[in-house]
Amino acid sequence: MNSLPLEAITADLVIKHINHLPRPSGIVSELLRCLDDQNATAGELAKVIVRDQAMVARLLRIANSPFYGLRGRVESIPNAIAVLGQRAVLGLATASAFCGAFETVAAGDFNIQIYSRHSLASALCSRGLARRMGISEGSAFVAGLLHDIGLLMFASAFPGHMAAVASYRQEHGCARHEAELAVAGMDHGQIGGILGKRWYFPAAICDAIANHHRPDEVDCSELACAVHLGDALAHAMDLANDPQEAVPKISERCWRKADLAWRDSQEIFAEVEQEFAVLSQALLN
Amino acid sequence: MNLQPEDDAPALPAGESDQTASREQIAERLHFLFRQTGNNPPAIELEQQIMTYRLTERPQ
Numbered sequence: 270m271n272s273l274p275l276e277a278i279t280a281d282l283v284i285k286h287i288n289h290l291p292r293p294s295g296i297v298s299e300l301l302r303c304l305d306d307q308n309a310t311a312g313e314l315a316k317v318i319v320r321d322q323a324m325v326a327r328l329l330r331i332a333n334s335p336f337y338g339l340r341g342r343v344e345s346i347p348n349a350i351a352v353l354g355q356r357a358v359l360g361l362a363t364a365s366a367f368c369g370a371f372e373t374v375a376a377g378d379f380n381i382q383i384y385s386r387h388s389l390a391s392a393l394c395s396r397g398l399a400r401r402m403g404i405s406e407g408s409a410f411v412a413g414l415l416h417d418i419g420l421l422m423f424a425s426a427f428p429g430h431m432a433a434v435a436s437y438r439q440e441h442g443c444a445r446h447e448a449e450l451a452v453a454g455m456d457h458g459q460i461g462g463i464l465g466k467r468w469y470f471p472a473a474i475c476d477a478i479a480n481h482h483r484p485d486e487v488d489c490s491e492l493a494c495a496v497h498l499g500d501a502l503a504h505a506m507d508l509a510n511d512p513q514e515a516v517p518k519i520s521e522r523c524w525r526k527a528d529l530a531w532r533d534s535q536e537i538f539a540e541v542e543q544e545f546a547v548l549s550q551a552l553l554n
Numbered sequence: 555m556n557l558q559p560e561d562d563a564p565a566l567p568a569g570e571s572d573q574t575a576s577r578e579q580i581a582e583r584l585h586f587l588f589r590q591t592g593n594n595p596p597a598i599e600l601e602q603q604i605m606t607y608r609l610t611e612r613p614q
Contacts, residue, residue: 442590443590444590501596501597501600502600504587505584505587505588505600505601505604506604507583507587514586514587515587515588515589515590516587516588516590516591516597516600516601517590517591518590518591518592518594518597519591519594519596519597519600520596521594521595521596523596524595524596524599531603531606534600534603534604534607535603535606535607538603538604538607539607
């Protein structure tokens with residue numbers, strides 16, 4: 270390995286290397302616009318989704334799965350929106366667009382399957398928490414889904430930094446984001462926030478992505494708190510098939526903000542496990 | 555997320571096999587999952603919650 274010190278990762282450096290990642294499709298931008306626009310109608314959402322027939326097929330397969338209790342009765346996207354709800358279909362469509370979009374990202378020990386499974390589990394956990402915190406479930410699902418997108422940048426554009434982060438973790442036994450700060454001066458959340466802004470994701474989603482590992486260092490939003498906790502729950506639920514899975518430290522402020530009763534957490538675990546089985550089968554296989 | 559090898563992980567397969575895993579195997583895996591949280595009170599509470607779920611509440 271090169272013994273020269275690694276260059277600190279800055280916002281400018283991230284932008285300079287942004288083409289290492291495939292740019293999200295136009296449909297993703299339009300889905301996120303629908304998420305951000307409180308006045309977006311079901312008809313507008315359906316028009317976006319039907320432009321991608323593979324997405325339509327995946328969504329109908331999901332909507333007709335036994336989990337949703339509608340087996341064989343959902344025949345079209347407008348029908349799916351009517352029975353599952355606009356926000357739920359929006360989240361599923363975004364997951365459908367993103368799962369598989371980065372399959373070509375490969376570097377060192379980076380494992381895209383573990384990444385995708387953790388992202389999906391985090392989306393479901395963040396949404397379950399958001400429901401109980403009284404904030405937007407749709408935004409929490411999408412922010413949870415995209416919260417680790419900065420890791421893709423580490424893997425594709427900064428493999429030297431990624432290897433150094435792994436060595437640092439071996440030496441210090443610390444969490445990944447702590448090693449990233451020490452080695453690169455920026456963690457994958459902050460990098461993801463920069464990518465999101467560049468790709469015109471809604472500001473609230475960018476904020477949640479950027480701050481999911483540092484909710485106490487900034488005056489972060491409730492959405493960022495939900496994603497911070499959703500990430501921790503997803504690690505704790507151990508759904509990613511990662512042999513080296515580890516739960517990060519949890520912000521006491523966020524934990525108090527969610528104020529989860531024991532029964533709530535048990536319900537979230539059950540809901541997430543059941544829906545994860547359906548979605549991972551439909552989207553990740 | 556954690557994508558790099560560290561030390562020897564307990565072998566409980568993730569998620570799918572709790573119903574056949576012993577209480578000790580479940581506890582060992584959870585202890586491994588929470589190895590980086592130290593005395594973080596929310597993490598301690600979360601570990602207890604998920605342990606309860608794994609052992610008593612999980613739908614069969």
